[in-house]
Amino acid sequence: MHWIPATDSDVEKMLQVIGVNSIEDLFCDIPQDLRLKDWKLPPSLTEIEITKKFSDLSSRNSSKKICFVGGGYYDHYIPAVVDYLSQRGEFVTAYTPYQPECAQGTLQAIYEYQTAICRLTDMEVSNASLYDGGTALFEAVLMALRITGRRNITVLPGLNPLYLQMLKTHMANLDVDIVEGGDPAGCACVIAANPDFFGNVNDFTSLAEKAHQQGALFIIVVYPVSLGLLKTPGEMGADIVVAEGQSLGLPLACGGPYLGIMATKREYIRKMPGRISAMTVDNDGRRGFVLTLQAREQHIRREKAMSNICSNQALCALRALIYLSELGKSGIQQLAKYCYSKTEYMKKQLSKVKGANVVNKSYTFNEFVVRLDKPAEFVVKKMNEHDILAGIPIKSYLNALKVSSPRKDYMGVEFGEEGDLLIAVTEKRSKEEIDLFVDKLSESLKD
Amino acid sequence: MELIYEKCRGRKAFDFGLLDVPEASFPEMLKRKLPPELPEVSELDVVRHFTHLSRRNIGIDTNFYPLGSCTMKYNPKIADLVSNYPGFTSSHPNLYYIESLIANLSGAMQIVYELENMLSEISGMKEVSLQPMAGAHGELAGVLMVSAYHKHHGNFHKRIVLIPDSAHGTNPASAAIAGFEVREISSNSRGTLDISEFKREMTEEVACVMLTCPNTHGLFEDSILEIADIAHSKGALLYYDGANLNAILGQCRPGDLGFDVMHFNLHKTFGTPHGMGGPGAGPVGVGEKLIKFLPGPRVVMKEDGSFSLVYPEHSIGKIAPFLGHFLVAVRAYVYILMQGGEGLKSISRYAVLNANYVLARLKEFFPPAYDRLCMHECVLSTEKYLEHNVKALDFSKAILDKGFHAPTVYFPLTVKEALMIEPTETETKETLDQFCDAMIELANLAVHSPQTLKEAPKTTPVGRLDEVKAAKELNVCKQATNRDV
Numbered sequence: 001m002h003w004i005p006a007t008d009s010d011v012e013k014m015l016q017v018i019g020v021n022s023i024e025d026l027f028c029d030i031p032q033d034l035r036l037k038d039w040k041l042p043p044s045l046t047e048i049e050i051t052k053k054f055s056d057l058s059s060r061n062s063s064k065k066i067c068f069v070g071g072g073y074y075d076h077y078i079p080a081v082v083d084y085l086s087q088r089g090e091f092v093t094a095y096t097p098y099q100p101e102c103a104q105g106t107l108q109a110i111y112e113y114q115t116a117i118c119r120l121t122d123m124e125v126s127n128a129s130l131y132d133g134g135t136a137l138f139e140a141v142l143m144a145l146r147i148t149g150r151r152n153i154t155v156l157p158g159l160n161p162l163y164l165q166m167l168k169t170h171m172a173n174l175d176v177d178i179v180e181g182g183d184p185a186g187c188a189c190v191i192a193a194n195p196d197f198f199g200n201v202n203d204f205t206s207l208a209e210k211a212h213q214q215g216a217l218f219i220i221v222v223y224p225v226s227l228g229l230l231k232t233p234g235e236m237g238a239d240i241v242v243a244e245g246q247s248l249g250l251p252l253a254c255g256g257p258y259l260g261i262m263a264t265k266r267e268y269i270r271k272m273p274g275r276i277s278a279m280t281v282d283n284d285g286r287r288g289f290v291l292t293l294q295a296r297e298q299h300i301r302r303e304k305a306m307s308n309i310c311s312n313q314a315l316c317a318l319r320a321l322i323y324l325s326e327l328g329k330s331g332i333q334q335l336a337k338y339c340y341s342k343t344e345y346m347k348k349q350l351s352k353v354k355g356a357n358v359v360n361k362s363y364t365f366n367e368f369v370v371r372l373d374k375p376a377e378f379v380v381k382k383m384n385e386h387d388i389l390a391g392i393p394i395k396s397y398l399n400a401l402k403v404s405s406p407r408k409d410y411m412g413v414e415f416g417e418e419g420d421l422l423i424a425v426t427e428k429r430s431k432e433e434i435d436l437f438v439d440k441l442s443e444s445l446k447d
Numbered sequence: 448m449e450l451i452y453e454k455c456r457g458r459k460a461f462d463f464g465l466l467d468v469p470e471a472s473f474p475e476m477l478k479r480k481l482p483p484e485l486p487e488v489s490e491l492d493v494v495r496h497f498t499h500l501s502r503r504n505i506g507i508d509t510n511f512y513p514l515g516s517c518t519m520k521y522n523p524k525i526a527d528l529v530s531n532y533p534g535f536t537s538s539h540p541n542l543y544y545i546e547s548l549i550a551n552l553s554g555a556m557q558i559v560y561e562l563e564n565m566l567s568e569i570s571g572m573k574e575v576s577l578q579p580m581a582g583a584h585g586e587l588a589g590v591l592m593v594s595a596y597h598k599h600h601g602n603f604h605k606r607i608v609l610i611p612d613s614a615h616g617t618n619p620a621s622a623a624i625a626g627f628e629v630r631e632i633s634s635n636s637r638g639t640l641d642i643s644e645f646k647r648e649m650t651e652e653v654a655c656v657m658l659t660c661p662n663t664h665g666l667f668e669d670s671i672l673e674i675a676d677i678a679h680s681k682g683a684l685l686y687y688d689g690a691n692l693n694a695i696l697g698q699c700r701p702g703d704l705g706f707d708v709m710h711f712n713l714h715k716t717f718g719t720p721h722g723m724g725g726p727g728a729g730p731v732g733v734g735e736k737l738i739k740f741l742p743g744p745r746v747v748m749k750e751d752g753s754f755s756l757v758y759p760e761h762s763i764g765k766i767a768p769f770l771g772h773f774l775v776a777v778r779a780y781v782y783i784l785m786q787g788g789e790g791l792k793s794i795s796r797y798a799v800l801n802a803n804y805v806l807a808r809l810k811e812f813f814p815p816a817y818d819r820l821c822m823h824e825c826v827l828s829t830e831k832y833l834e835h836n837v838k839a840l841d842f843s844k845a846i847l848d849k850g851f852h853a854p855t856v857y858f859p860l861t862v863k864e865a866l867m868i869e870p871t872e873t874e875t876k877e878t879l880d881q882f883c884d885a886m887i888e889l890a891n892l893a894v895h896s897p898q899t900l901k902e903a904p905k906t907t908p909v910g911r912l913d914e915v916k917a918a919k920e921l922n923v924c925k926q927a928t929n930r931d932v
Contacts, residue, residue, distance in 0.1 A: 002523070002785050002786060002790060003520075003521050003523060003718075003872075003873050004793055004794070004797050004872050004873065005873065005874070005875045006797055006800070006801075006872075006875070006876065010875075010876040011800065013876070014800055014801075014803075014804040014876060015800075017804060017807045017808060018800075018803045018804055018806075018807045018820075019807065020803075020820075023796045023797075023799070023800050026799045026800060026803055026820055026822075027698055027799065028820065029666065029667035029669050029820070029822075030667055030669075030695070030698055030699050031669065031672070034671070034672070034699045034703060034704055035698060035699055036697060036698060036699050036700055036703070039568055039569070039697070039700075039788055040568055040788075041565065041568055041569070041787060041788030041791065042784070042787055042788065043787045043788065043789070044784070044785055044786055044787030044789065044790045045784045045785055045787070046785075047525050047785070050525060050529060050781055050784060050785060051525075051528075051529065053784070054529045054532060054777070054781065055532065056554075057534070057554040057557060057558055058532035058533065058534030058535055058554055059534055059554070060534065060553040060554030060557065061534035061535065061538045061551060061552055061553065061554040061555055062534075062538070062550075062551040063533050063534045063536075063537035063538045064533075064537075065551065067539055069539045069541050069542065069545075069548075070541075071541045072541075072768075073539065073540060073541060073768075075537075075539065077463075079461050081460075081490060081493055081494060083531075084494075085493075085494065085497040085498065085501075087527070088497075088498070088501040089506050089507075089508030089509065090501035090502065090504040090505065090506045090508065090509060091501050091504065091506070091722070091723055092506065092508070092522070092527070092720045092722055093506030093507035093508045093509075093512075093519075093522050093720050093721065094504050094505065094506035094507075094721065094722075094723045095506075095512070095514060095517055095519060095721040095723065095724060096721075096723065096724035097723070097724070098514070098853075098855070099843060099844075099847060099852065099853050100909075100912050101844065101847055101904050101907035101908070101909055101910065101911065101912070102504070102505045102847050102852065102904075102907050102908075103503075103504055103505075103723075104448075104500075104503040104504070104907075104908045104909055105500040105501050105502065105503040105504035106504055106723040106724070108448065108450070108500055108503070109497075109500055109723075111450075111923070111924075111925070112450060112451055112452070112925075114923055114924050115450075115452060115924045115925040116485060118924040119483045119484045119485060119927060120483045120485070122479075124924065125921075125923050125924060126923075126924065128724075129725075131580040131581060131584060131725075131726075131767075132580065132767070132768060133768075134765075134767070134768050135580070135584070142624075162765065162768045163768075165764055165765040166764075166765045166766070166767070166768065168764055169591070169742070169763055169764035169765050169766055170587070170591075170624075170766070172591055172594070172595070172625075172626075172763065172764075173591070173594050173625050173626025173627075174624075174626060175626070201477055202477075203476060203477055227479065227483065228482075228483070229473060229478060229479065230477060230478065230479060231476075231477055231478060231479050232479045235479065235480060251536035251537060251774075252536070252537060252538060252539045252540060253535065253536050253537075253538070253540075253773055253774050254535060254538045254540050254552060254555040254769070254770070254773040254774075255540035255543070255555075255767070255768065255769025255770050255771065255772075255773045256540075256580065256726070256767070256768075256769065256771060256772040256773050256774070256775075257725075257726030257728075257772040257773075257774060257775060258768075266921075269921060269923070275724070276923055277923065278917040278918070278920070278921060278922055278923050279917070279920075279922040279923075280912050280913045280914065280916045280917035280920075280922075281912070281913055281916065282909040282910040282911060282912050282913070283910045283913075284910055286909050286910070287909075288908075288909035288912045289912075290912045290914050290917045292914070292917045292918050292921065292923070293918060293921075297616075298583070298616040298617050298619075298620035299615075299616040299617075299858070300616070301616070301620075302616045302619040302620060302629075303619035303620055303622065303623040303629040304623070305616070305620045305623075307620070307624070308583045308586065308587055308617050308620035308621040308623075308624050309581070309583055309584075310581065310582065310583040310615075310616070310617045311581045311582075311583070311724050311725035311726075311727055312724050312725050313722075313724075313725045313726045314722055314723035314724040314725050315720075315722030315723055315725065315726060316722075316725070316726055318497075318723070322493065322497055324485050324486070325451050325460070325485070325486045325488065325493050325496070325497075326460045326461045326490065326493050327460070327461050327485065328458075328459060328460055328461070328485050328486050328487050328488065329482055329483060329484060329485045329486070329487050330459055330482075330487070331459070331460070331461045331462070331463070331485075332482075332483060332485055333482055334462070334463050335463060337466070337470065338463055338466055340471060340473060341466055341468055341469065341470050341471040342466075342468050344468075344471035345468035345469065345471070363473070363474060363477060377545075377546060377547055378547075380545065380547050380548060381547035381548075384547060384548055384551075389539065389542070389548060389551070392541060392544075392545060393545060393547075396545070396546055397541075397544050397545060400544040400545070400546070401544060401765075402758065427463055430467060431467040431468050434468070
C-alpha cells in the first residue's frame with residue numbers, strides 16, 4: 001500500500017466523526033451482488049524492483065541507433081534547460097488554471113507560448129494547444145465547416161498519411177466528403193502541407209488566393225522547425241495553421257505525448273477550439289492572465305461547444321516555449337539552416353551512389369525521397385544491422401497504415417515504388433554519420 | 448512580472464556550434480521575409496524566468512488541491528523518473544509501421560500490451576486500447592465505436608445518446624461530434640438518475656446511454672443493473688465515464704455492472720501528473736460487442752513471445768498517430784505495479800473515507816446537495832450565504848488565502864452554488880482538518896465579515912482578475928514592437 005498516509009488511529013477517529021463502524025459501511029450503496037470478489041493482479045512491487053523491471057524494458061527498445069527516420073516526427077536535440085525547468089513540481093502537478101490567482105505561472109506561460117507560435121507562423125492568434133498534429137488538423141477542419149457552412153473538404157496530395165487516417169476516423173459521422181485533390185470549389189477548406197510528407201517545399205500563396213476566391217479557407221500543416229527558414233503561413237495568406245509540435249523540445253517517446261499547434265486569424269478567434277489565455281489586470285491594476293472566451297467550451301456549452309476538448313497539452317506547450325526561448329531568434333534560424341544544409345550534403349553524397357536517385361522535383365527542407373534499385377525494406381533491414389535507422393520505406397509504410405499507394409505529391413510526382421525511401425536529416429546528424437550512412441547504403445545496394 | 452519578450456536585449460542562450468558540412472543556399476522566394484521575433488535572452492535569463500513563473504503556481508507538490516472531479520492525488524516521483532529512461536524517451540514511433548525495424552520498439556510494445564491487459568482486469572472490460580490521448584478523446588473514441596457497431600448491424604435509426612444532467616460537459620460534446628443527438632435525463636431527489644424519465648426517453652432510437660458512476664454528485668447509481676437491463680433491452684449500449692473510477696477501484700468493476708464501453712483517466716485514477724491541464728491519457732475499454740471496433744492498430748503477442756500490430760476486423764481506425772500517450776502510460780503502469788492488486792483496493796477505501804470525513808465535518812456549515820453518505824467526493828452548497836451576498840466564488844477565492852487550492856465551484860450544474868470537494872486518498876487527517884477548520888472559519892466570516900471574503904485573495908501573486916476586460920480586449924498575443932504586423 002503505497003502513498004496512503006492514514007494510520008489506524010486516524011481511521012478510527014474519522015469513522016467516529018462520520019458515524020459509521022467501518023470503511024466497509026461507506027460502500028453500502030453498491031449492491032452486494034455487484035461487489036468484486038477477487039481480481040488477478042500481481043502483488044505490489046518496491047521502487048527497487050520497479051527500476052530493475054523498467055531498466056530492462058527500456059533496454060529492449062533500441063534508442064541508440066543513428067536515426068534518419070522522420071515522417072512528421074523528428075530526432076532533434078533538446079537543450080538541458082527544457083527538461084530541467086519543465087520538471088518543476090509547480091508546473092507538473094498543477095491542474096487547469098481554474099483559479100487564475102494561483103495559476104499565473106501557467107497562464108503567463110500559455111500567453112507567452114501563444115505569442116511564440118504567432119511569431120513563428122506570422123499568424124494573429126493561437127490557442128493554448130491541442131493533443132497533437134493530427135487532432136489539431138481535425139479541429140481545424142471542424143472550424144472551417146463552422147465558418148463556411150459547407151460540407152466538403154479537399155486535401156492536396158502530400159498530406160502525412162497518419163493525419164489523413166486520423167481525419168477519416170474522427171470525421172466518420174460528420175457527413176463530410178474528404179476529396180483528395182486540392183480544388184477548393186464548393187469546399188469548406190483546402191488543406192496543404194509545407195513541407196509535405198515527401199519533404200517537398202512550396203509557396204502556397206496562389207492556392208490560398210484561389211481558395212479565398214472560392215469562399216474556402218486555406219489550412220496549412222507546417223513543421224515548426226522549418227519556419228526558421230521557410231516562407232510563413234501568414235505570408236502565404238493562410239486562415240488556419242496547424243502543426244505537430246514534437247520538434248519543439250519534445251522527445252520522440254515512442255509516440256507521445258506530443259503537442260497540437262493551432263493558430264488562426266483574429267477574425268476567427270471565437271470559432272477556434274481549445275483554451276486561450278488573455279492578458280488583463282487585477283483589482284489593484286496589476287497585470288495578470290485569465291482563460292478567456294470560455295463560452296466556446298464544453299463545460300459551458302455542452303453539446304453545442306466548439307469542440308469536446310477539455311484539456312490542453314499545457315506541459316508540452318511549456319516545453320515548446322522553453323525550447324523556443326532557449327533557441328531564440330538566432331537559434332531557430334541556425335537550426336533550420338543546419339537541418340537544410342546537412343540534408344543537401346546528404347543528397348549530394350547520395351548522387352554519387354550507383355542505384356540511388358533522389359525523386360523529389362522541388363526544393364526540400366530536411367527530408368526527401370531516394371529511389372533505390374533494391375527494395376527499400378530490404379535496405380532498411382541491412383542498415384539496421386549497422387545500427388542505422390535508414391528511413392521510411394514508403395510502400396510498406398503506407399501498406400502498414402492501410403493507405404493506398406503510390407501516392408502523389410502536389411506536383412504530381414508519384415511516390416511509393418518498392419525502392420522509395422524517405423530520409424530525414426536533423427541537426428543531430430554529424431557529417432561522419434551522414435558519410436557512414438552513404439557508405440553502408442552503397443554496400444547494401446551491392447549485396 | 449515581465450514577459451520573457453520584455454527581457455530581450457539581443458542576447459543568445461543556445462548555440463548549435465559550427466556547421467560541419469558546406470552551407471547550402473536556399474531560394475529567396477521560398478524563404479520567410481523577417482526572422483521570427485523569439486526571445487533574445489541569456490540561458491540564465493531563461494532559467495530564472497521559468498523558475499519565477501513556476502513560483503506563481505501551486506500544485507499538488509506544494510498545496511492541498513481538493514478540486515472535485517479531478518482526482519488531484521499525489522503523483523509518485525518514481526513514475527516520472529522511470530518514464531525518463533532513454534529507451535522510452537528516445538525511440539522513434541514510426542518504427543511501429545516499418546516491418547524490419549519494429550523490433551526496436553519491443554520494450555514499448557510489451558508495456559502497452561501488459562498495461563492494456565491490466566486495465567482490462569481492473570475494469571472488467573474485455574479489451575483496452577491505450578490510443579485516446581485524454582478523457583474526452585476516449586469518450587469520442589467510445590461513441591465512435593458505438594456508432595460503428597450500430598451501423599454494422601444496420602441500425603441506422605439509432606441516433607440518440609442519453610446523458611444525465613449531472614454529467615461532465617465533455618459527454619454531450621463528444622456525442623455531438625460523433626454525430627449523435629443528445630437528450631438530457633434529470634436527476635431525482637436522491638441525486639441519482641430519474642428512472643421513470645429514463646424509461647420514457649429510452650426508445651429504440653437510443654444508441655447509447657452515457658453514465659458516470661459514481662456520478663458527479665459523488666453518489667453511486669444504485670439502480671445501475673436496472674438501467675443496464677433497460678438500455679440493453681432496447682439495443683442500446685452503456686458507456687462508463689471513468690472520471691470517478693477512483694471511488695470504486697477494486698470494489699466493483701464497470702464490466703461487471705453491465706457497461707459495454709468506458710474510458711479511463713490515467714491522470715486521475717492512476718496518479719499521472721495533470722501538467723497544468725495536460726497531457727493526460729484516456730484509454731478506452733470495451734466489452735465483447737465492441738472488440739472488433741477498437742481503434743487500430745493493436746499490440747498482439749505472437750506465439751514466440753514477440754509483439755506485432757494488427758487492426759481489429761471493423762476498427763474505427765486511428766484515433767492517435769501511434770499507440771497513445773506512451774510516457775503517460777509508463778507512469779500509470781509503474782503506479783499500478785507498485786500498488787499491486789491489494790494496494791489498488793485500498794485506494795478507493797481511503798479516498799471514500801477522506802471524502803466522507805470532510806463531508807461530516809463541513810455539512811453543518813455547507814449543507815450537502817444530498818444528505819447521505821458520499822463516495823470519493825462530496826458536493827456541498829454555499830447557497831445559504833447568499834443572504835450575506837457571499838457566493839461560492841468568494842469562498843473559492845478566500846480559501847486560497849488559507850493555503851489551499853479551491854474546490855471545484857459551480858459544478859455539477861444541478862446544484863446551486865456548488866462546492867465539489869475531492870480530497871483523495873493521499874492526504875493526511877491533519878491536512879483535512881486544517882482545510883475543514885479553514886472552511887468553517889470562512890463560513891463564520893461570511894456571516895460576520897462578508898467583505899473579507901469579497902476582497903480575497905490577498906496573498907496570491909495577483910488579486911481577482913478582470914475577466915470582462917480580458918474578453919473585450921482579447922489581448923492573447925504580445926505584438927512584436929519592432930515591426931508592423
